[in-house]
Amino acid sequence: MHGLHLIADLHDCTCPAAHLLDRAMLAHFCADACRRHGLTVVGELFHAFTSPDGEPAGVTGTVVLAESHLAVHTWPELRAVTVDLYVCNYSGDNSTAARRLFDTVLAHFAPGSVDKKEVARGHLRI
Amino acid sequence: MHGLHLIADLHDCTCPAAHLLDRAMLAHFCADACRRHGLTVVGELFHAFTSPDGEPAGVTGTVVLAESHLAVHTWPELRAVTVDLYVCNYSGDNSTAARRLFDTVLAHFAPGSVDKKEVARGHLRI
Numbered sequence: 001m002h003g004l005h006l007i008a009d010l011h012d013c014t015c016p017a018a019h020l021l022d023r024a025m026l027a028h029f030c031a032d033a034c035r036r037h038g039l040t041v042v043g044e045l046f047h048a049f050t051s052p053d054g055e056p057a058g059v060t061g062t063v064v065l066a067e068s069h070l071a072v073h074t075w076p077e078l079r080a081v082t083v084d085l086y087v088c089n090y091s092g093d094n095s096t097a098a099r100r101l102f103d104t105v106l107a108h109f110a111p112g113s114v115d116k117k118e119v120a121r122g123h124l125r126i
Numbered sequence: 127m128h129g130l131h132l133i134a135d136l137h138d139c140t141c142p143a144a145h146l147l148d149r150a151m152l153a154h155f156c157a158d159a160c161r162r163h164g165l166t167v168v169g170e171l172f173h174a175f176t177s178p179d180g181e182p183a184g185v186t187g188t189v190v191l192a193e194s195h196l197a198v199h200t201w202p203e204l205r206a207v208t209v210d211l212y213v214c215n216y217s218g219d220n221s222t223a224a225r226r227l228f229d230t231v232l233a234h235f236a237p238g239s240v241d242k243k244e245v246a247r248g249h250l251r252i
Contacts, residue, residue: 001135001199001201001204001206001207001208003208005133005210007131007245007247009127009247009248042173042186043171043173044171045169045170045171045188045190046190047168047169047190049192060168060190060191060192060194060195061190062171062188062190062195062197064171064172064173064186064187064188065186066175066186068186068197068199068208069186069188069197069199071188071194071195071197071212073127073194073195073212073214075127075216078127080127080248081127082127082194082212082214082247082248084131084210084212086197086199086208086210088199088208090201117245119133119243119245121133121135121208122135122206122208
């Protein structure tokens with residue numbers, strides 16, 4: 001369970017609006033990015049929100065990985081996105097793959113500014 | 127996107143082994159707990175791992191919420207679990223519901239010890 005949890009809040013995203021609104025496109029991008037960076041996708045679940053007047057209103061979803069998960073939530077009206085990537089190192093050190101995948105996902109949204117945090121997970125106490 | 131992200135790594139869990147191994151049971155427990163605490167489940171995706179000799183080897187999964195997500199990963203061989211709950215406050219302050227749900231999920235696994243962290247998410251900068 002020892003692993004790395006990367007957290008980012010993205011502001012002022014200048015990507016095409018579809019990146020924040022299109023459920024199928026976002027799901028495909030996220031799962032494909034995980035695979036390209038060598039992680040193992042076991043499933044994905046993305047949900048699109050609709051505003052009261054029937055307009056697209058953001059997407060929330062997760063890619064479930066053998067190595068843990070990627071979660072993305074978009075707020076198109078704020079041009080904001082939150083990203084979580086937690087990758088455990090059960091089968092080897094996946095930290096490098098995790099950092100590259102994380103950078104790929106963040107760049108996809110072309111944020112004007114990013115708040116990032118890293119949390120070390122599951123360290124056994126001695 | 128302003129919200130609360132609760133993170134816990136659970137060690138020495140003394141719950142029944144099924145809580146760590148049974149995919150359907152864990153998925154049901156997590157989604158039901160979210161609903162009972164007033165959050166809106168839009169989907170769930172849980173995956174069970176199998177060891178090379180065909181034995182159950184842990185479960186990973188997420189409940190996707192209108193308010194963001196709950197993610198749980200179990201390591202039965204370590205009697206360990208990681209839990210993430212990220213709840214945004216878009217539709218009102220869900221922090222109290224989040225803390226109660228989080229406590230419910232942690233108690234389910236009866237951990238001997240817990241490492242907890244809280245991360246404030248998506249604060250707009252001025």
